[in-house]
Amino acid sequence: MELSLKIKMNEKLFLRNPEESELGRKIIQHSIILIHKIGLEAFTFKKLAKEISTTEAGIYRYFENKHRLLIYIVEWYWSWQEYRLIFQTNNIKNAETRLKKAIRLISTPIEDDVTTSHINENLLYEIVMSEGAKSFLTKHVTEDNKAKLFKPYKDLCARIAGIILECNPKYKYPNSLSITVIEMAHSQNYYAKHLPSLTDFGNSKDESKIVSYLEDLVFSSIKV
Amino acid sequence: MELSLKIKMNEKLFLRNPEESELGRKIIQHSIILIHKIGLEAFTFKKLAKEISTTEAGIYRYFENKHRLLIYIVEWYWSWQEYRLIFQTNNIKNAETRLKKAIRLISTPIEDDVTTSHINENLLYEIVMSEGAKSFLTKHVTEDNKAKLFKPYKDLCARIAGIILECNPKYKYPNSLSITVIEMAHSQNYYAKHLPSLTDFGNSKDESKIVSYLEDLVFSSIKV
DNA sequence: TTTAATAAATAGTAATACTATCATTAAAAA
DNA sequence: TTTTTAATGATAGTATTACTATTTATTAAA
Incomplete structure (x- = not known):
């Protein structure tokens, strides 16, 4: 069996669905490689176009910017x-076990569990770690949020918050705790790598x- | 008495010390106002120059970029x-009281305690909330860190970590917990304002x- | 086969992120 | 007082970025 x-991504995110053409998939694949390599600031559609032998305008047909x-x-x-x-x-009945699993999952990226064709999840993990926050730290968050662009992020947060509530239905801050864990899973890894004195994990x-x-x-917070 | x-800022941060001239202070003052108003992405030295009736080149004499x-x-x-x-x-002896004070301080910005001339701390707080992370989320973190540009951030983290350790000398993650609180103090406020479903604080x-x-x-974490 | 739609290639523009030059002014040193 | 130095101001110029528009080529349906 081959999976x-x-x-399915929010349609407002693109002008033409990148999953539906060879060029589109190449755009996704190589933008991940290139952003990982040179960083979001230095990344331009022109450079990406060069990588995949198309033109700048070609990429603008898929993404607004x-x-x-x-x-x-x-x-x-x-x-x-x-x-x-x-x-x-x-199939895991116990909520605490599920919560532990969730924490482990979002903190440790690798363990390739499914072949997602052209997307390198490892590079993507590192991009999310170092560039992810920039996706909503803008003057147009509110509009972007209204357009439901951040739904997947919010869904994940809500799902983990749900598990937290299962563990302790009386806990008062399930969403905040959930997002704290999700964020810290990434930023603690970033700090460990780049600003180690902000953590207790050395460069290990x-x-x-x-x-x-x-x-x-x-x-400790939910006290179970 | 007038205070x-x-x-004193790291000298590598500037080409000419902005604290030592009228123009320099205006650059700081109005960059805070302008970044707050239009966001870091749209902010340019040209626009700033216009605001304070100087030239782009004039600002480049103070800051590299x-x-x-x-x-x-x-x-x-x-x-x-x-x-x-x-x-x-x-003069507060009790470490727990100090820790509570610390949490309150970094989570709630206002309470103007000292007249810091040209800098509007309130706007600055909001800038740090929405643009602060961008200062180290770059491809050149490591160099910037080596140049000690992030020392104040690390110092604050270490100071709060110190208080945490005073409360519980056996706690294993003082630095990580400290930076978690500092970050969350800002990002939970940001979420409450812009992406409320990620928190439990509504739009309140x-x-x-x-x-x-x-x-x-x-x-809960340090268990005292 | 013609026509219509789709995609690719080329060119062009305004803005950004700088650098360089030179003139003016004001303060400090001789 | 004159001279020197340092800061500022004004102007211009460049490469790159972030797009948009137009034209040309390709493919698909009528």
Whole structure:
């Protein structure tokens, strides 16, 4: 059996669906590679076009601008994470076990669980870590939010918040705690790598310590 | 008695010290106003120059580029926060009381405690909330970090981590918890304002709820 | 086969992010 | 007082970015 995961993205994110053509998929694939390599600031449609032997205008036919493309790949990532979470916690009755699994999943990227064709989830994880926040830290968040562009992110947050509530129905801040864990899972990894004195994980790259920290944080808070 | 707080900034941040001239102070003052108004992306030295009736080249004599200017104002803010923390927790013996004070301080901006001349701390707080992370989310973090540009941020983190350790010397993640609180103090406020479903604070703008959440988070973790 | 739609290639524009030059003014040193 | 220095101001110029528009080529349906 050969599986191919296809995530349906919000149509407002693109002008032409990149999943439906060879060029479109190449745009996604190589924008991930290129943003990872040179960073969002230096990334331009012209450079991307060169990489995949098309023209700048060719890419503009798919995406309005690079910020929309960023939201596209970041939200694709969150959808993918929610899918992984659903898949991997399926059939686990115990809410605490599921919560632990969730924490582990969002803190440690690799473990390729499904072949998602042209998208390199590892690079994408690092992009989300270092560029992800930029997708909503703009003057037009409110509009973008109204257009439901951040739905996957909010869905994942709500799902983990749901598990938190299952563990302790009386806990008062499930959403805030959920987003705290999601954010910290990424930013603690970023700090460990680039600004280690902001963490207690040295340069050890030891992700299991980050998992321990987040588990401790969450389970202390909800007191189970 | 008239006090005027002057924070000494890392010299690598500027080409000419903006604190030492009328023009320099105007650059700082109006860059805060303008970034707050139109956002970092739309902010340019040309527009700033127009605001303060000087030329683009005039601003380039003070700052290499807008990213350095961003780091300057963001790190000024962290220095100012550390100053406030030291000042306001002075003479408080009890570590827990100090920690609570610290949480309250970084979560609620206003309470003008000192007249810092040309800098509007309120606007600055909102800039740090929405643009602050961009100062280190770049491809050149490592260099910038080596140049000690982020020292004020790291100092504040270390100071709060210190208080955490005073409360519980055995707690294993003082730095991570400290930076979690600092970050969340800002991003939960940002979410409450722009993406409320990611928090439990509705649109109520009720900062005291954020304080309660963060207090709960911290004191549950360190278990005192 | 013609026509209509789709995509690719080329060209062009306004704005951005700078750098360089030179003139003016004001303050400090000789 | 004159001279020197330093800061500012004014002007111009460049490469790149972020687009838009037009034309040309390709393919698909009538």
